[in-house]
Amino acid sequence: MLRIAVPNKGSLSGPAAEMLHEAGYQQRRESKELRIVDPVNEVEFFYLRPRDIAIYVSSGRLDIGITGRDLLIDSGAKAEEILPLGFARSTFRFAAKPGTANDVEDLKGKTVATSYEGIVAGHLADRGVDASVVHLDGAVETAIELGVAEVIADVVETGTSLRNAGLEVFGEPIMKSEAVVIRRTGADTEEPKVQQFLRRLQGVLVARTYVMMDYDCRVEQLEKAVALTPGLESPTVSPLHNEGWVAVRAMVPAKEAQRIMDDLYDIGARAILTTAIHACRL
Ligand SMILES: Nc1ncnc2c1ncn2[C@@H]1O[C@H](COP(=O)(O)OP(=O)(O)OP(=O)(O)O)[C@@H](O)[C@H]1O
Numbered sequence: 001m002l003r004i005a006v007p008n009k010g011s012l013s014g015p016a017a018e019m020l021h022e023a024g025y026q027q028r029r030e031s032k033e034l035r036i037v038d039p040v041n042e043v044e045f046f047y048l049r050p051r052d053i054a055i056y057v058s059s060g061r062l063d064i065g066i067t068g069r070d071l072l073i074d075s076g077a078k079a080e081e082i083l084p085l086g087f088a089r090s091t092f093r094f095a096a097k098p099g100t101a102n103d104v105e106d107l108k109g110k111t112v113a114t115s116y117e118g119i120v121a122g123h124l125a126d127r128g129v130d131a132s133v134v135h136l137d138g139a140v141e142t143a144i145e146l147g148v149a150e151v152i153a154d155v156v157e158t159g160t161s162l163r164n165a166g167l168e169v170f171g172e173p174i175m176k177s178e179a180v181v182i183r184r185t186g187a188d189t190e191e192p193k194v195q196q197f198l199r200r201l202q203g204v205l206v207a208r209t210y211v212m213m214d215y216d217c218r219v220e221q222l223e224k225a226v227a228l229t230p231g232l233e234s235p236t237v238s239p240l241h242n243e244g245w246v247a248v249r250a251m252v253p254a255k256e257a258q259r260i261m262d263d264l265y266d267i268g269a270r271a272i273l274t275t276a277i278h279a280c281r282l
């Protein structure tokens, strides 16, 4: 049975459970459940604190985990990312009151508050900057107002929390993060059970980012139309009862669907439809 760690709280937990559900796995019914078995799929899910997941996976007691890339790196645990999942996207940045610092070099002798000491200490050490790091569990933005630090390093998504605290980012982003699937460093990712789990999640990612497009066009326009909708391998083209017309079917990126429909219409395609993809295996 495959043993998988899933975030039990915070930004990662809802979207992770939703993705697993879409991939056909049973999920817990209430938030106090700490572990469940999905006997049909032969998988056991452990609901753990996102910060602890890399540690469990690196110990080898759990086969796979879902966590944030920033949490994985911060932990220093011997685990590696094997599939990015596209949710809980954020950047990790330095911020301070305007005029305090422009660059990481300006942190020399200053105090930086953060919940991600591992990332910050590593970043400062790589650049040879000697600064103190103070660990706080959360609401790090307030640390400057209350005089605990001159600078913070924190997760930024919309930037609202920073603006509300009168702070501004400076320097290059320290890292970009998103939810990722992790495995113990050096463990065999080719194992059939692991591969099946990854294919299921990849299927959800593809179903979320592509739509199926169908349309009719005149044979003379087929090459132009196919150039607009090349599909993954190549589009399906079927004859219509009306001679001189064909029906075309191809997957297209959901974000580009409206533009492609306009372009197809302009070259004479008609009855252009898009439909959602619920699941897929590429
Ligand atoms: N506002 C946010 N937008 C996107 N991702 C976020 C946000 N806040 C945290 N994350 C991501 O969530 C993970 C942190 O997990 P954590 O359990 O600390 O979540 P949290 O939402 O901050 O929960 P908590 O309520 O405990 O602070 C990291 O990968 C981080 O990048």
Ligand SMILES: O=P(O)(O)OC[C@H]1O[C@H](OP(=O)(O)OP(=O)(O)O)[C@H](O)[C@@H]1O
Residues within 6 Å of the ligand: 137, 138, 139, 140, 141, 154, 155, 156, 157, 158, 159, 160, 161, 162
């Ligand atoms: O750029 P924004 O959209 O404002 O999002 C970023 C904020 O979200 C997270 O805070 P969270 O709500 O998890 O509280 P915490 O600081 O106590 O962890 C993170 O720590 C930032 O403070």
Ligand SMILES: [Mg+2]
Residues within 6 Å of the ligand: 138
């Ligand atoms: Mg938080």
